[in-house]
Amino acid sequence: MTTDTAATIDLSTWSCPLPLADYPEIVMGHGGGGKLGNELVEHLFLPAFRNAALENLGDAAVFDLASGRLAMSTDSFVVQPLFFPGGSIGALAINGTVNDLAVSGAEPKFLSASFILEEGFPLAQLAAIVQEMSAAAKTAGVQIVTGDTKVVERGHGDGVYINTTGVGLLRAGISVGPALAEPGDAILVSGTIGDHGMAIMSVREGLEFESQIRSDCAALNGLIANVLSAAGGAVHTMRDPTRGGLASTLNEIASASNVGIALDERAIPVRPDVRSACELLGLDPVYVANEGKAAFIVAPECADVVLSVLQAHPLGREAARIGTVTTDHPRMLVARTAMGANRVIAIPVGEQLPRIC
């Protein structure tokens, strides 16, 4: 079992509330329907996530949601290490699901959180993760309303796996989807790509650069709300390029919309240290995962408006227009390189970087 801790989180300052302190590590009994499990809920999860729906502690959370179309998204998080520069599995578990709802045009509202804990996992690390989830949920403006905890024996997990599932209310008048990109549309990205994947890989591979590569892990619902307020009708497709990176995301859109996508490779923002790390590991930034970036495909006449709205937001300062949707080479992603050549960016077969999220 990995017990990585972040340089930025001092676990020694956290003390377990009694009676959890009697168990410094997760034991199988924490997964049973008894006192130990209840103590985790009462002393750890409830204080961190407190809200009316959760406090009821029924088999399901109950809440009101204005009528309308709902969006629902689920993700399990198995990232290693659990803490990394710029984030943690806890922050990722909240932001990942928030972003999936946001790029679907929904306002994220309520999340569930389910933990699969490995026997022997230090309770102090679980507490630090739960606090990261609590902080991320507050920042994103969502509530964790229901949860579950299971424990598996040593050697059948990896510290902790977290599932979050979220529901949100679809914004009225918004119609976005991977199949709605149209020839002529502009393609924008909200900032530098590859930061998350290379932050994880730098820790795993022990790479050192002049500056530390930090994950871009962030909730994008605020940024996306601004874009939709300014130019909602003009936004045809939004996606967050996580696993498989920008390459997978844009390939999927090209297939779903039966269009070609032409990128200007020089326009794609990449941090110099991320580019160096990619070169060192033989990776292409377009295939590397992001956890706080979104790609927007918008009607060309609104591209400038969307770009300026993005750049006005702290999470979009380095947003850029990177390409165009075309009738040429349908279902293919083609990049014009700095040398002026064209190269096809294929969808990857698997994943270059396992357990990145």
Add this chain to the structure above:
Amino acid sequence: MTTDTAATIDLSTWSCPLPLADYPEIVMGHGGGGKLGNELVEHLFLPAFRNAALENLGDAAVFDLASGRLAMSTDSFVVQPLFFPGGSIGALAINGTVNDLAVSGAEPKFLSASFILEEGFPLAQLAAIVQEMSAAAKTAGVQIVTGDTKVVERGHGDGVYINTTGVGLLRAGISVGPALAEPGDAILVSGTIGDHGMAIMSVREGLEFESQIRSDCAALNGLIANVLSAAGGAVHTMRDPTRGGLASTLNEIASASNVGIALDERAIPVRPDVRSACELLGLDPVYVANEGKAAFIVAPECADVVLSVLQAHPLGREAARIGTVTTDHPRMLVARTAMGANRVIAIPVGEQLPRIC
């Protein structure tokens, strides 16, 4: 990694659709954002779960739900073995979440499904599990609208872990909860207890009886709908006694409602083979998990009506009235034994039977 298969499921008759057949086992690449992951979705998950919301394949599912109060419930399933007499992790993953919504007074509607697969897990087993999920969802009348797949390295999982999260619409005029039991209320259980836990333990321990103990794994939303239609206003509390069994469930209700609960031990239905297996393993059936039973706490004047509605349903034929809510011994569960003595049934500390669900 365990590769148990059920006697009742002939995996040899299932053939992987191409091109999945090229990979008889899960590889790390199935968890990436590329072709291999997409093939799992297109050739395995979509055909099994097909519905309009899922087919959209966006980052989130989108669906309409009539306005009102919503219920949301999440559960991760880590049961071993994956297939057992009367069920599988697949059926359990659907029924468990359906039941949590149903006992909360909601009509289960939409489920997410998220898989954590261990590298090397046979694809044929995954397909069998997915087919069990599909069948269970059809029986329960719910749709699987969104999903996720992650892959972890060998030795960091146990074949497959599944999270399901469900949303449902709360029935109008129904107000149930663990804190709403009232002195004088009757306590009913929908059938024999301990079947699920002892079915699992019999397989694990290699116990043989004259008859095979089968899990009671079933969706209770139909049964519960009948009860609520007949006597909705009189139902104060409903719970499905899973982990920790009837003992945990009733103890939690006694605490939440600040009441005592008096059981007539002779009235609690237990199958003879389950009782024998419990005696052999030194277990008490009241602590053993159920996956197709519900406990109802109802106003005494409606107890007979609820009992007859339960007994008229195929899943409630052996329903029984087993006790009374009392002002005596608040926050305690006390059973009158066959000998006429009283014994306190305490909440368990942990779980006698790990990874039962």
